[in-house]
Amino acid sequence: MITTVAKKELTETLRDGRFRWMAGVLVVLLLAALLTGMASVRETRNAVAAAEAAEGETWVGQGERNPHSAAHFGRFAFKPTPPLAYVDRGLDPYLGGTVWLEAHWQNPFGLRPAEDRTALQRFGDLSAGFVLQLLIPLFVILLAFGAFAGERENGTLRQLLAAGARPSALAGGKALGLTAALSLVLVPAAVCAAVLYTVGFAQGGGGDQVLRGALLAGVYLAYGLAFLAISLAVSAWAKTARTAITVLLCFWVTTTLLVPRMATDLAERLHPTPTPAEFYAGIAEATSNGLGDDGNSAERSARLQQQVLDEYGVDTVEELPVDFAAISLQGSEEYSNKIYDHFFGELWTTYMAQERIHRFASLASPLLAVRSISMDLAGTGLEGHRHFANAAETHRREFVKYLNDDMRDNGVGQSFSYMADREVWAAAPPFEYEPPGIDTVLETGSNALTVLILWVIGSTLVSWNFCRRVAGAGVAS
Amino acid sequence: MLEARTLTKRFDQTLALDELDLTVEAGEIFCLLGANGAGKTTTINLFLGFLEPTAGTASIDGLVVGDNPLEAKRKVAYIPEQVNLYRNLSGLENLAYFTALAGHGERSDSDLLEVLDKVGLDRSAAERRVGTYSKGMRQKVGIAIAIAKDAKALLLDEPTSGLDPKASNEFSVLLGDLAGRGVAVLMATHDLFRAKEVGHRVGIMRSGRLVDTLSTDTIAHQDLESLYLRHMHGDASPSSTSDLEVAAS
Structure with a gap:
């Protein structure tokens, strides 16, 4: 009986001109989003590859220079743009994709396309993620609001129940039929996405990316099903189709627009992020005067000098077999690392506290859970960015230490007059970054996944409860 | 009874x-x-x-x-003042649907067309979408449902x-x-x-x-x-x- 209902629902939906229009527009939007996403990712990857090559040449070809000067000349670390970013660009346009690595400074990220856009452009950013997260739920609502309410209003529900149809079979059949109708939009988009991926990233990705893609599809399917179950529940409850569509549109606006906005505002209010000026002023203050009881820079420098003299058993800097200026630079570097660990640690703690607010809010808005998982799976989320930022910072420290050590060992008696050459630059440790694997992503995203699963189970139970009561309520008159 | x-x-x-x-x-x-x-x-x-x-x-x-x-x-079969059917389905499809939901499984089109013919809806009418039907034609589909489901x-x-x-x-x-x-x-x-x-x-x-x-x-x-x-x-x-x-x- 479920199959019979599903077939009828699908046939009726396909014959409805409104569905054909909506589905057509959505398919076009999705395909356009995927194509532009693909073009954008390839463009970024090509630009990054070219910049990386040029940057490598510039670094090695910088000529003779003091190693510490070279540490200030610095290098760039480029965040690899993951293939699945063509589905969901996530936070990349806002957090940036490249960072300048230099001595003393942990610089903010650059290459943030969002900075170059107007506010209006940001709102209208067309990505497959945007279409899937905002427009597909709306499509599902428009598809399903009349499933029961419309039939109740037209009198066919009464006719069906009088014929002996089981409400559970009706609910199951309608869900199946509407899922089939929905898949007519999603399946071509998924096939197109897979083809684009195969053509566009023939050499990149591998099994991990395929698994991520499959999980991404599963997540969006679950998201769509949660909205479908909610739509069926409201449709089963509402006396008229107008009531059903009004309630469901309110739900859509609340869960996809209001709650995410309110969660962001609440998170910022409860756990405010310092402005860049405040943040770097705090770092400058700590660098001058020290953290806690560490003393100011002069005191720290004097302590270090005494420690080095004791270590080598000499009385003056001139008697040292190594270049003290380099040791002092490295000491300063390590202290600034401690300061950065402190301040960036606090900043990440703030971000994580904000993230917890979003996680709680996702109990009221499945969009927040899906957005988080989608970005994580695409490799464009906060955790992915944090992973890269930590790797880049670790590399910055190794890189600066390598140069300071070279000056320490080879610049005895010359300090800043010592000049290193191409050989030293070429031997500098390269930045080799491996993004987190799928297991890490699933571990960090387990909360959001749990919330999404709760949404699916909860909405199915609510839907089941309302649909099975269809047999009595609202059909007697 | x-x-x-x-x-x-x-x-x-x-x-x-x-x-x-x-x-x-x-x-x-x-x-x-x-x-x-x-x-x-x-x-x-x-x-x-x-x-x-x-x-x-x-x-x-x-x-x-x-x-x-x-x-x-x-x-039992039920015919209200307005027999409410699915406008985007034909009379034949409506009859097949209601009969199947009544637990009679899927009947062949020829069987159902015969039933519709008995109530005065010929093949061309049966294959038209119900949205084009008059009230009398819809009532006839209602009777056809009663016959097809073999109502007591x-x-x-x-x-x-x-x-x-x-x-x-x-x-x-x-x-x-x-x-x-x-x-x-x-x-x-x-x-x-x-x-x-x-x-x-x-x-x-x-x-x-x-x-x-x-x-x-x-x-x-x-x-x-x-x-x-x-x-x-x-x-x-x-x-x-x-x-x-x-x-x-």
Whole structure:
């Protein structure tokens, strides 16, 4: 009986001109989003590859220079743009994709396309993620609001129940039929996405990316099903189709627009992020005067000098077999690392506290859970960015230490007059970054996944409860 | 057959149906007459299981509706004032759908076309979308559903309201055919003329009570109208009915 209902629902939906229009527009939007996403990712990857090559040449070809000067000349670390970013660009346009690595400074990220856009452009950013997260739920609502309410209003529900149809079979059949109708939009988009991926990233990705893609599809399917179950529940409850569509549109606006906005505002209010000026002023203050009881820079420098003299058993800097200026630079570097660990640690703690607010809010808005998982799976989320930022910072420290050590060992008696050459630059440790694997992503995203699963189970139970009561309520008159 | 035993329905303070005792035998057409709010539709809703009785039972072919709602519904067909069908499906598709949902599995198109032909819908009409159908054609699909699901009983709620005389007459003929196949028919109607023409018995309801029952063979049109009006004004009693029956005979 479920199959019979599903077939009828699908046939009726396909014959409805409104569905054909909506589905057509959505398919076009999705395909356009995927194509532009693909073009954008390839463009970024090509630009990054070219910049990386040029940057490598510039670094090695910088000529003779003091190693510490070279540490200030610095290098760039480029965040690899993951293939699945063509589905969901996530936070990349806002957090940036490249960072300048230099001595003393942990610089903010650059290459943030969002900075170059107007506010209006940001709102209208067309990505497959945007279409899937905002427009597909709306499509599902428009598809399903009349499933029961419309039939109740037209009198066919009464006719069906009088014929002996089981409400559970009706609910199951309608869900199946509407899922089939929905898949007519999603399946071509998924096939197109897979083809684009195969053509566009023939050499990149591998099994991990395929698994991520499959999980991404599963997540969006679950998201769509949660909205479908909610739509069926409201449709089963509402006396008229107008009531059903009004309630469901309110739900859509609340869960996809209001709650995410309110969660962001609440998170910022409860756990405010310092402005860049405040943040770097705090770092400058700590660098001058020290953290806690560490003393100011002069005191720290004097302590270090005494420690080095004791270590080598000499009385003056001139008697040292190594270049003290380099040791002092490295000491300063390590202290600034401690300061950065402190301040960036606090900043990440703030971000994580904000993230917890979003996680709680996702109990009221499945969009927040899906957005988080989608970005994580695409490799464009906060955790992915944090992973890269930590790797880049670790590399910055190794890189600066390598140069300071070279000056320490080879610049005895010359300090800043010592000049290193191409050989030293070429031997500098390269930045080799491996993004987190799928297991890490699933571990960090387990909360959001749990919330999404709760949404699916909860909405199915609510839907089941309302649909099975269809047999009595609202059909007697 | 259809059977009501002290069937009662109360909505808060309102007694919508008061201890109805009624039997409609197989092959019989019983017409329920009464003004709006007399309890006709409530009776049909109780037989369909859309309402729970406050007291008493409604049975279809020996099955108490409250105890076996699905099985009971599968033995009955229902034709309301407006047979509501899916506008984007053809008459044939609608019939196939309703028949399958009634637990009869998927019947072949040729079987269903034959049924539709019997009720006066030829192949071209059957394959057209219902959105283009007249009310009379939709009522015919309703009858076809009853035939296709092999219903033991048929419940009708003002089925001829709004039909033109020709369609109404065709509908009456189809009802007679169904009764001839042994289907028990209970029809709620305002149409005294149609009730007298098609029914074997009529029952007059007032304020939730079945106040009179009489055989249509034993009463003339104008006497039925006169009796009905007197009941509606509250100045008739079942005994006066007997007088009329005697007079008519």
